[in-house]
Amino acid sequence: MFSSPYPDVDVPNLGIYDYLFGDLAEEDLDRVAVVDGASGAETTYRTLRGQIDALAGAVAAQGLGVHGVAAILCPNIPAFATVFHGLLRAGATVTTINSLYTAEDIANQLTDAGAGWLFTVSALLPAAREAAERTGIPAERLVVIDGADGHPSLADLLGAGAPAPQVSFDPATHVAVLPYSSGTTGRPKGVMLSHRNLVANVEQSRGMLDVGPEDRVLALLPFFHIYGLTVLLNIALRQRARLVTMPRFDLPEFLRIIQDHRCTYLFIAPPVAVALSKHPLVAEYDLSSVHTTLSGAAPLDGELGTRLAQRLGCRVLQGYGMTEMSPVSHLIPRDGVDVPVSSVGYTVPNMQCRLVDPATGEEIPVPAEGTSAPGHLLCRGPNVMLGYLNRPEETADTLDADGFLHTGDIATVRADGVVTIVDRLKELIKYKGYQIAPAELEALLLTHPGIADSAVIGALDADGQEVPMAFVVRQPGPDGAALDEDAVMAFVAAKVAPFKKVRRVEFIEAVPKSSSGKILRRMLKTTAPAAGAAKQ
Incomplete structure (x- = not known):
């Protein structure tokens, strides 16, 4: 096992309301808490x-x-x-x-x-x-x-x-929030997070993030997502910062709000990092107030993070977590040195982690120097969920008898404790921070009369971001013959939420499957065509 280089923090036995507002000081009462960015x-x-x-x-x-x-x-x-x-x-x-x-x-x-x-x-x-x-x-x-x-x-x-x-x-057992997550596989499930889970994760994260009362935090990431709920809403309120809300992403409005409200701390997902590092419009706004940007919800490419830091002249951090962990388990600290932006930094306080060889189940040790072999990341701590609502089997598949959450991600750890996510065991697609279960899109595609079989994977677009890509086998006959890429994408788009839309399509002769009938997605990933412009 390995844990945080930071000392454990005390987790008060309080409900989230008493924790956030119970000790609100007189001098903070007239401080601005929330601003409507528009x-x-x-x-x-x-x-x-x-x-x-x-x-x-x-x-x-x-x-x-x-x-x-x-x-x-x-x-x-x-x-x-x-x-x-x-x-x-x-x-x-x-x-x-x-x-x-x-x-x-x-x-x-x-x-x-x-x-x-x-x-x-x-x-x-x-x-x-x-x-x-x-x-x-x-x-x-x-x-x-x-x-x-x-x-x-x-x-x-x-x-x-x-x-x-x-x-x-009882703050330790009473469910405060029930966000929905696909976990490591399958359809969305209710994640039971207690008051103690939420309180613990704010305590575990706030020292490393170092948000202060004078900070103006831009709240673009949605509050309905646990990232926005904990890292933006609750941490900003606990630190008596000023939270500036934005209901949806629009680049000119995003830049205007940063400029006009003098935002200091940005919490974003990688697609926003792409826009900030590349778009010419960025140069037309004064973003000098920004001292720190943290990316989460999906992997941030190290080169992209470096470009972003250079363009904005700010510190760029990355974090990692899951809804099932309230969500933060790893962070690059704001004052961290020698921590590459391509990593997810250190384990947060009060957590223990293990790396396990996915093939053998054997423990992978932390090396005395250098970087470990890759292994399945397991995490345990006071921020880990109570379980999935009314899903005892799925809970048992995700939480083991020792209380370790099986994240479904492959990671390495350096001798000094810096963790890097290198691959994913689970099949979920992360599109702009949203989780998409391939099985859901595959089942929908099979309802089309012109589709005989299908498989969906996450493929990289021209900006290195993951998008849903469908491999489709045409049905013999006129329905299949009439099918083209646009028709497949339009069919899916008419039936799902916008973030679930298929954005690339490849027609193939047969979907590769194992003898048990399981789709061999890794084979599809190796044969996927080179990244191109995905449909928006």
Whole structure:
């Protein structure tokens, strides 16, 4: 085993609300907590805490508490902080839903999570309403944050005047948030993260990230993703920083917000790093306020990280984690020296890791000098999930008897503890930080009358980023003969969320499979054509 070079931290036995807001100092109350990047509207810590208490009181008065589940379908706006922490303040469990999901996707998650409430915004109301109707959520429990006829609004709940409830639960076992992840394989599953998991991961990460009260943190990465939820929302609030929200990526607006709000700390995914390092528009804005950029959610190429650092004149860091780890397990520290940006840095405090030979199951030792052989990365710590909701078999496949989470990623470790992710055992595709299960797209492709067989892999585009690529076997006859690349992509695009779209297609004679029928994706990866421009 190996662990962090940093000393363990104390993890307080508190719910996330008490941890973040319980010791809010008088001098911080009038400090700005959240800013709407588009309008510039500001919310202070005093106001935010008051809104959280008011929302908790309103939903508790209607019976939502420790045994209830509420869903949030909402882009990054300041109100997200109020709703999310207000629901947790009431003792409810919150399941966060991808804003790009279709009505069917939303309904599936609501059903699986057992959600009785849904909070959304008017722009997403059509899909939200359809999903709520399918799952039996009444109109009075479909809250439209910015208001819509026939539904309560956030203002209605904040104005109800009910006092915040007194709630009691065990932070170590009570599920705070239920994000959905495909884990190491398969369809999305509810990841049960306790209050202690969330508190622990903020404590484990905040010292290495070194976000401070004077920082202005740009919140582009979605709060519905655990990366945005922990690393942006919760760490920024814990550190009394100023969080500047942005609901969706638009490069000119992204650059304007950085310039106008003098953002100092950027948390991004690799596709944004590509834009920042290459696009000529970047030179038209003053980004001199940025001192640090951290990339996560998918691997960042070392050369790209170096180019980004040179162009912005800032420190570029990389981190690693999984939803199942709340999510952070490894970080390049802000003050780290001799840590290559192509690595994911050091193990965070309070965690232990192992590397295991995937073929033999034997432990791979940390070398006395140099870099270890590659092995399957296993992690254990207070930030590791309780398990998958109602999925005991999948939980047992991912969490072993010793409490180690099997990440599905292949890594190496240097003698000094620096970890680098070098490959992936699992089959998931990481497109712009979103997880895509190939089996889901393969099953959809097989419903097309012109497709006899299919396989989907992650292939690199011209910028070195992973995109979904389909290998398709045409069905004999006119349906198959009429099939071309654009038709395949259009068929998938009409039925899935935008991030799941197939962006490259190759027609083949047969899908390579093992004797047991398993698709041999590694063979497809070696025969994939050279990277080209992927469809957007």
